[in-house]
Amino acid sequence: MTGHDDHDHHHHDHDHSELSETELRVRALETILTEKGYVDPAALDLLIETYETKVGPRNGARVVARAWADPGYRARLIKDATPAIAELGYAGRQGEHIVALENTPALHNMVVCTLCSCYPWPVLGLPPVWYKSAPYRSKAVKDPRGVLRDFGFELPTGTDIRVWDSTAEIRYLVLPMRPEGTDGWSEARLADLVTRDSMIGTGLPKQPHEIA
């Protein structure tokens, strides 16, 4: 999540001949709301910039890496994740009440929101399309092993699977298992192993050789 992308989101005025109905509608609404003084386009730009460049899964990766590196931090994170995560400066909207879920060799955790798209924004950013999609929301609570196969991995038989449906304002962050062969690694290097999907429970962290 570094830097601006190439999209030209400061120029809404130029003429497009093939705008979809939805594009036209959004443009109409922003125009009306700006004319009425209800929204300030500069504030809108800032909101977008925040979630495109500042708030994303690198935040969560730092939390996980610290938990791997620092047993005291890990204990605080498991006991009460919201203040532990705030120690790293991450807090606020859609992360007001966070619970961390520790994966073990015997237990794999997976997070879903079957009713909408609840997701821990301060640590993971905005949810990906698949997380908000009907197939994920319908299958995760019934056939999570099938979902994991859609992601390309097979959970060993005998590993219990626990699915957390985010039906209230509690947001869940999976603490994946630290990969083998990472003894003595710095937090920054460990963070490079932590994928977004491993913090949702639909993936595993990278192995050391994958980032060598």
Add this chain to the structure above:
Amino acid sequence: MDGAHDMGGVAWSDPVQPEPDEPPFHAEWERRAFAITLAMAMPGGWNIDMSRFAREDRPPKDYLSKSYFEIWLAGLERLMLERNLISSDEVEAGHSLHPVKPVAKTLTPEGVAGMLHRGGPTERAAMRPAYFAPGDRVRARTIHPPTHTRLPQYVRGHAGIVERVLGCHVYPDSNARGAGENPQWLYTVTFDGRELWGDDGDPDLKVSVDAWEPYLEPA
């Protein structure tokens, strides 16, 4: 309400399709729709439960044919139309045509960081002790309110175990109707996969929901 949004366990043959290196937005209009939605909650004065209901309260065909941010957009339009902040002829014209309805406050660029940092905590002081404790066996009530609720259909009527007591939180079923926060105790309730899905269910699966006290009865 029993709507198409309540998807847990519904048969869906398509696989989940992850997208490598997925960006937060896939089109410029998604960026603007997202930002307008966040910014308008302040002048609009609605709460998150009203927003969720405005998105989900639509015919299944409509809900299922819209993309995620199209649903956000439809919900936002409804909230603004209901409160006479905009009107249909303005949306048609693409410009403001009518006098501005005064609003209490708007989101300034200077206010963005603070608004996001504050968020909207939902825990409230408890007015009475929690009725259930960890380890209690409970049953999710069979309810079908036409209004907003956060008890998914796939757990209704099923028995589970209270795992955690999460504090007293704003009750969406009241808050979405403008009937006040009416805080209620919130619990993580855990169900065996086979309790939910029968003998063909995954024997090593447990599923939990976070359920407010009025959703539960002793089992």
